[in-house]
Amino acid sequence: MTSPKTMTIAKAINESLRTSLETDPKVLVMGEDVGKLGGVFRVTDGLQKDFGEERVIDTPLAESGIVGTAIGLALRGYRPVVEIQFDGFVFPAYDQIVTQLAKMHARALGKVKLPVVIRIPYGGGIGAVEHHSESPEALFAHVPGLKVVSPATPSDAYWMMRQATECDDPVIFFEPKRRYWDKGEVDTAAVPAPLHRARIAREGTDLTLAAYGPMVKTCLEAAAAAEEEGHSLEVLDLRSMSPIDFDTLQASVEKTRRLVVVHEAPVFLGTGAEVAARITERCFYHLEAPVLRVGGFHAPYPPARLEEDYLPNLDRVLDAVDRALAF
Amino acid sequence: MAHLSPPSPAAAGPAKRSARPAKTPPEATGPGHTPPPGWHPRIDPAPLLPEPEPYRLLGTPAARDVDPALLRRLYEELVRGRRYNRQATALTQQGRLAVYPSSTGQEACQVAAALALRPQDWLFPSYRDTLAVVARGVDPVQALTLLRGDWHTGYDPRARHVAPLCTPLATQLPHAVGLAHAARLAGDDTVALALVGDGGTSEGDFHEALNFAAVWHAPVVFLIQNNGFAISVPLEKQTAAPSLAHKAVGYGMPGRLVDGNDAPAVHQVLSEAIERARTGGGPTLVEAVTYRIDAHTNADDATRYRDAVQVDQWRAHDPIDLLERELRDRDLIDDAELKAVAESAEALAARLREEMNADPVLDPMELFDHVYAEQTAQLREQAAQLRAELDAEEDR
Numbered sequence A: 001m002t003s004p005k006t007m008t009i010a011k012a013i014n015e016s017l018r019t020s021l022e023t024d025p026k027v028l029v030m031g032e033d034v035g036k037l038g039g040v041f042r043v044t045d046g047l048q049k050d051f052g053e054e055r056v057i058d059t060p061l062a063e064s065g066i067v068g069t070a071i072g073l074a075l076r077g078y079r080p081v082v083e084i085q086f087d088g089f090v091f092p093a094y095d096q097i098v099t100q101l102a103k104m105h106a107r108a109l110g111k112v113k114l115p116v117v118i119r120i121p122y123g124g125g126i127g128a129v130e131h132h133s134e135s136p137e138a139l140f141a142h143v144p145g146l147k148v149v150s151p152a153t154p155s156d157a158y159w160m161m162r163q164a165t166e167c168d169d170p171v172i173f174f175e176p177k178r179r180y181w182d183k184g185e186v187d188t189a190a191v192p193a194p195l196h197r198a199r200i201a202r203e204g205t206d207l208t209l210a211a212y213g214p215m216v217k218t219c220l221e222a223a224a225a226a227e228e229e230g231h232s233l234e235v236l237d238l239r240s241m242s243p244i245d246f247d248t249l250q251a252s253v254e255k256t257r258r259l260v261v262v263h264e265a266p267v268f269l270g271t272g273a274e275v276a277a278r279i280t281e282r283c284f285y286h287l288e289a290p291v292l293r294v295g296g297f298h299a300p301y302p303p304a305r306l307e308e309d310y311l312p313n314l315d316r317v318l319d320a321v322d323r324a325l326a327f
Numbered sequence B: 001m002a003h004l005s006p007p008s009p010a011a012a013g014p015a016k017r018s019a020r021p022a023k024t025p026p027e028a029t030g031p032g033h034t035p036p037p038g039w040h041p042r043i044d045p046a047p048l049l050p051e052p053e054p055y056r057l058l059g060t061p062a063a064r065d066v067d068p069a070l071l072r073r074l075y076e077e078l079v080r081g082r083r084y085n086r087q088a089t090a091l092t093q094q095g096r097l098a099v100y101p102s103s104t105g106q107e108a109c110q111v112a113a114a115l116a117l118r119p120q121d122w123l124f125p126s127y128r129d130t131l132a133v134v135a136r137g138v139d140p141v142q143a144l145t146l147l148r149g150d151w152h153t154g155y156d157p158r159a160r161h162v163a164p165l166c167t168p169l170a171t172q173l174p175h176a177v178g179l180a181h182a183a184r185l186a187g188d189d190t191v192a193l194a195l196v197g198d199g200g201t202s203e204g205d206f207h208e209a210l211n212f213a214a215v216w217h218a219p220v221v222f223l224i225q226n227n228g229f230a231i232s233v234p235l236e237k238q239t240a241a242p243s244l245a246h247k248a249v250g251y252g253m254p255g256r257l258v259d260g261n262d263a264p265a266v267h268q269v270l271s272e273a274i275e276r277a278r279t280g281g282g283p284t285l286v287e288a289v290t291y292r293i294d295a296h297t298n299a300d301d302a303t304r305y306r307d308a309v310q311v312d313q314w315r316a317h318d319p320i321d322l323l324e325r326e327l328r329d330r331d332l333i334d335d336a337e338l339k340a341v342a343e344s345a346e347a348l349a350a351r352l353r354e355e356m357n358a359d360p361v362l363d364p365m366e367l368f369d370h371v372y373a374e375q376t377a378q379l380r381e382q383a384a385q386l387r388a389e390l391d392a393e394e395d396r
């Protein structure tokens, strides 16, 4: 038995990929700069050295080609885990993902499986130039056939990546890049919760804050701040944007009677819209306030100097909390 | 194809590298044993083939045909460009720039690209091409706006006919083709010059752009700066082609191969291609063989993927040294002129330091100003939300 280790989210994903490469010869890692360099965030550091260039592949620079060839590899039983270098560069691959990856299983009436994982470092807060801070998860969650997840802790990063790699469906794996260096415990001998199960990150009684990825930490900070003002907030880490674990969410909201959904992506037609609509349906008679949403504005992601104004922060979350509590 | 000045390998017969034996048409043995109906060779590929080795001028007798004033102009811009790169990189270390992709080692391509264009032409740069943008006349401080974490472009693309620095690789290339085609539709003589890296040639947009350009016979020139790497990935993992310039042939346009560190050679090859485009000759693909002396950006650690020996080899083939040697050997520049060039470069660096030391003041409300031609009600609502947040912050 190995004892739990403290590591960063980036390292946890690295360890997870390493374990998958060790345990399943069909697992491949591919993408731009993932081999010799170990990825621009070093998430795949050392993997090519240990597993060779045939299993950890520095591909030509072409996202459509990366995902397209991953589909072909999957048709022959491989399990490619591909990296898209930054959120803003997934779009050349969008055609392959939407018209092929998402649909082929259904088109073939289940006869073929496409166990492809697409890793995408996403979100803002790192002071980058344009196209390096996007949150496009809703564009993928909207597509039937894709599973869309995002971990918020090192433990989830490790386990969710393991589960995504073992999953027979395509999984879009959004990695909260500004939290890559956050540390936490990872128990590689634990029994993990199912991939698409939401997690209560903090228990509370007055209001539920639902978030995923980079915003979970922000919500936990908001809950700590609210506690000082005498409000007990529950923080629910959705972990999966498709499918969404509405049962866990419903149970939480039936208890707290108020819900605020938080993400970095624009509020307009974001994950929060689906959550708000569904929870309103399911919990109509329990709700004391309308479900409120907190997120980015419906404007292009701004330059680094303005991202503090764009991104949801503690104040914007607490503002929504106050409004919901005052209802 | 008189413009393809150095003899292309076509003139010397088919390239030797071909692994297949030369094919002679088989004799027909019966009815139907003929080429498919209507088939005929569409064009002769031979004149499209690039030079067998990168075209050079410096150190060759042909250099004497180049206007000395152009050599001196190129030299001054190279020196200023290198100083600019060094200063910008230093500014990243002081937190004044978010990131800087240096073009040190590639200055000859940058400068030649800018100087080969006429005012009516358009330049389509990538993120690494700040020097070309500055050499074309965009203000050197404004040109750093994007990399400073300030607004995404910072200059008016129409003022100097310079498209925004482009980060998503190769996406600028079809734009250049469209703009060039518009010139044909409008009947003017504008040419578009688009820059892309070796890595960018793997993207679908590169191929689509070349195909459109050739099919439309658009007045556009593509310049690939082959600096050996796409971040950590060397050229051999990017392409199996004999050279990137060869890719032109498959689309039906000429490919040209040039020493990217030989500024007058790059200038000449680009000028010929641009002239050809301007006079209705269609597109050209130019591959300039060069090297990225610095890391990918200040955030990159190049020692992880390449060794110092290679870098040193390229330092010995430095674009500034090559041109300076020519100028000195032929007494085309004197010490006073060299000093003046150095001073001009220092003055540029000093201006960068000074102006970049002030924090730009951005109005957050501008976030909502240019999303659409006219602001929507929805955005006005969001702007009001941010206004309220900012006011609350001030009260706190």
Ligand SMILES: Cc1ncc(C[n+]2csc(CCOP(=O)(O)OP(=O)(O)O)c2C)c(N)n1
Residues within 6 Å of the ligand: A032, A061, A085, A089, A092, B128, B167, B168, B169, B196, B197, B198, B199, B200, B201, B227, B229, B230, B231, B292, B296
């Ligand atoms: C579509 C897209 N994918 C990935 C990236 C990330 N990226 C930025 S630069 C770069 C390497 C580009 O290499 P190359 O085209 O040779 O240009 P160079 O940086 O050498 O000038 C990569 C992968 C990007 N900017 N756009």
Ligand SMILES: [Mg+2]
Residues within 6 Å of the ligand: B197, B198, B199, B225, B226, B227, B228, B229, B230, B231
């Ligand atoms: Mg390159």
